[in-house]
Amino acid sequence: MFNIINRIFGKGSAGSKDIAKERLRLVLVHDRVNVSPQFIEILKEDIVRSISTYMEIDEKGMEVSLASSNSSVALIANIPVRRMKRGASFYND
Amino acid sequence: MSEVIVVTSGKGGVGKTTTTANIGTGLALADKKVVLVDADIGLRNLDVVMGLENRIVYDLIDVTEGNCRLKQALIRDKRYDKLFLLPAAQTRDKNAVSPEQMRQLCEELQQDFDFVIIDCPAGIEQGFKNAIAGADRAIIVTTPEVSAVRDADRIIGLLEAAEMHNPKLVVNRIRPQMVKKGDMMDIDDMIDILAIDLLGVVPEDEHIVVSTNRGEPAICNEQSRASQAYRNIVRRILGENVPLMSLELEVGLVDRLKKFFGL
Numbered sequence: 049m050f051n052i053i054n055r056i057f058g059k060g061s062a063g064s065k066d067i068a069k070e071r072l073r074l075v076l077v078h079d080r081v082n083v084s085p086q087f088i089e090i091l092k093e094d095i096v097r098s099i100s101t102y103m104e105i106d107e108k109g110m111e112v113s114l115a116s117s118n119s120s121v122a123l124i125a126n127i128p129v130r131r132m133k134r135g136a137s138f139y140n141d
Numbered sequence: 142m143s144e145v146i147v148v149t150s151g152k153g154g155v156g157k158t159t160t161t162a163n164i165g166t167g168l169a170l171a172d173k174k175v176v177l178v179d180a181d182i183g184l185r186n187l188d189v190v191m192g193l194e195n196r197i198v199y200d201l202i203d204v205t206e207g208n209c210r211l212k213q214a215l216i217r218d219k220r221y222d223k224l225f226l227l228p229a230a231q232t233r234d235k236n237a238v239s240p241e242q243m244r245q246l247c248e249e250l251q252q253d254f255d256f257v258i259i260d261c262p263a264g265i266e267q268g269f270k271n272a273i274a275g276a277d278r279a280i281i282v283t284t285p286e287v288s289a290v291r292d293a294d295r296i297i298g299l300l301e302a303a304e305m306h307n308p309k310l311v312v313n314r315i316r317p318q319m320v321k322k323g324d325m326m327d328i329d330d331m332i333d334i335l336a337i338d339l340l341g342v343v344p345e346d347e348h349i350v351v352s353t354n355r356g357e358p359a360i361c362n363e364q365s366r367a368s369q370a371y372r373n374i375v376r377r378i379l380g381e382n383v384p385l386m387s388l389e390l391e392v393g394l395v396d397r398l399k400k401f402f403g404l
């Protein structure tokens with residue numbers, strides 16, 4: 049009802065620009081990844097580097113990819129953990 | 142101090158040639174010596190938009206292949222004596238010239254001109270690579286549509302890969318009424334998504350069609366809103382700090398330009 053009133057007075061979210069913006073945002077996530085094929089590889093290396101402080105991981109079994117639904121894009125990382133480290137870095141001493 | 146600027150877009154038909162013609166004419170009106178280079182080999186248009194189509198003898202490929210000297214191929218625009226055009230070849234294709242040849246050509250033109258403005262063909266292939274080869278900086282033209290902005294994003298990435306940083310954006314064919322109704326992306330939306338500096342905003346304007354019919358760039362018709370927009374763009378290229386005109390503001394823009402000019 050409120051929407052209808054808004055539409056009559058030409059206000060509110062009745063316009064199509066938000067749809068355009070959202071579609072553009074999503075399509076660009078994929079475009080920008082595809083532009084540089086090394087992107088995922090570089091990202092993987094960075095993830096490995098930062099995680100290695102805390103745990104030992106199986107780099108060969110690691111999978112990183114982008115998955116999208118209608119309204120969002122998610123970075124999906126499947127990283128097999130071999131063992132946790134017992135390092136001092138767990139504690140804020 | 143001479144500058145080579147390429148006007149590019151990715152998507153076709155968004156207003157590269159119109160922008161090139163108007164910016165170039167505006168710079169000449171500001172007493173700069175300007176040459177417009179039509180790099181759209183095989184689909185030349187800039188000559189017609191400038192109303193100089195009947196004066197072509199030699200073209201860009203004649204120059205690169207050594208059939209004539211550079212000076213012989215340059216057409217002087219009699220209306221503005223500091224404005225010149227180097228037309229594209231119409232019967233050849235993009236592979237008739239190489240990026241290296243374009244680089245040399247731009248270097249040679251720089252000796253004689255304050256501004257070399259290159260009208261880039263649509264697409265991201267050879268013609269695009271040729272057009273950007275000799276340029277110092279780029280102006281990217283887009284319209285407020287998903288497909289055009291998407292292509293602009295691609296172009297920004299390709300320019301970056303070619304080590305041409307900090308391109309500036311011109312948003313063409315904005316319709317303030319539609320923006321107001323929420324049916325057209327506004328300037329902030331596009332700047333935000335593309336993360337680049339804004340050079341100016343040109344409204345949808347019938348005068349553009351009329352002036353293209355006549356072969357007289359719209360910037361000369363002070364009545365037109367597009368003319369005002371192009372004049373502002375020219376002043377910004379010359380380093381002036383020009384606030385957005387009210388029409389530009391109407392389309393919902395904050396002070397991006399101030400930021401751009403470091404104020």
Ligand SMILES: Nc1ncnc2c1ncn2[C@@H]1O[C@H](COP(=O)(O)OP(=O)(O)OP(=O)(O)O)[C@@H](O)[C@H]1O
Pocket residue numbers: 150152153154155156157158159160181186261262263313314315343344345346347349350353367
């Ligand atoms: N602001 C505007 N208002 C109205 N019409 C416009 C505007 N800008 C461009 N046009 C029209 O849009 C059409 C395409 O413009 P133009 O030829 O400059 O685009 P282009 O990007 O050079 O195209 P191409 O990719 O084919 O080279 C022309 O008919 C032109 O008159």
Ligand SMILES: [Mg+2]
Pocket residue numbers: 157158159181186260261262
């Ligand atoms: Mg064109």
